[in-house]
Amino acid sequence: MDIVKGNMGWIEVIVGPMFSGKSEELIRRLRRAAIARQRVQIFKPKIDERYAADEIVSHSGLGIPSEVAVKAEDVLAQVQPRTEVIGIDEAQFLGEELVNVCTKLADSGKRVIVAGLDTDYRGRPFEPMPRLLSVAEEITKLLAICVRCGNPAVHTQRLVESEELVVVGAGGMYEARCRRCFEQNIAQAKEPSPFLAPRVRAAGGGSAK
Numbered sequence: 001m002d003i004v005k006g007n008m009g010w011i012e013v014i015v016g017p018m019f020s021g022k023s024e025e026l027i028r029r030l031r032r033a034a035i036a037r038q039r040v041q042i043f044k045p046k047i048d049e050r051y052a053a054d055e056i057v058s059h060s061g062l063g064i065p066s067e068v069a070v071k072a073e074d075v076l077a078q079v080q081p082r083t084e085v086i087g088i089d090e091a092q093f094l095g096e097e098l099v100n101v102c103t104k105l106a107d108s109g110k111r112v113i114v115a116g117l118d119t120d121y122r123g124r125p126f127e128p129m130p131r132l133l134s135v136a137e138e139i140t141k142l143l144a145i146c147v148r149c150g151n152p153a154v155h156t157q158r159l160v161e162s163e164e165l166v167v168v169g170a171g172g173m174y175e176a177r178c179r180r181c182f183e184q185n186i187a188q189a190k191e192p193s194p195f196l197a198p199r200v201r202a203a204g205g206g207s208a209k
Ligand SMILES: [Zn+2]
Pocket: 146, 147, 148, 149, 150, 151, 177, 178, 179, 180, 181, 182
């Protein structure tokens, strides 16, 4: 954001697959705001309980203190009037209302920086992130590196069978894949397995269907 006059707010969105560095980019922007002596508040959904409970931690271990929200409305309720910059991590878990909440905050003059997955483990749009992109002033799409071939990776590959949309965290359950190596059907098994093996690789993409 180059030229911003007065106390106008706006929305920045950082999207991409897992392992693309979204949290690190969010933390970098928030740190810079804090160095500029702006009042910063950071939120993450309760569902994400990997690593520390009260801070945002990226995969590389870079941490920053955060507050917990169960749904998007909690962010609105917890934001202090004097806060200038609001960061939200793993925003895809906060529900449809997130778009309205971010819009309200930006309308009231605050800079809102939101990071989250834009597609799910099947490569489908992961609401509310796509709708948030349509109202944002600035969009950053990050790519990971495909663990199979080293190309830029746009997908989050789930390696275990489950029909749940959200299987949080846990190393070995997900990896980054490019569009060529992405196997959409691995996670499509008829009977969800309770994660007996950390890496179930169904040959040809899905043995149970
Ligand atoms: Zn690949």
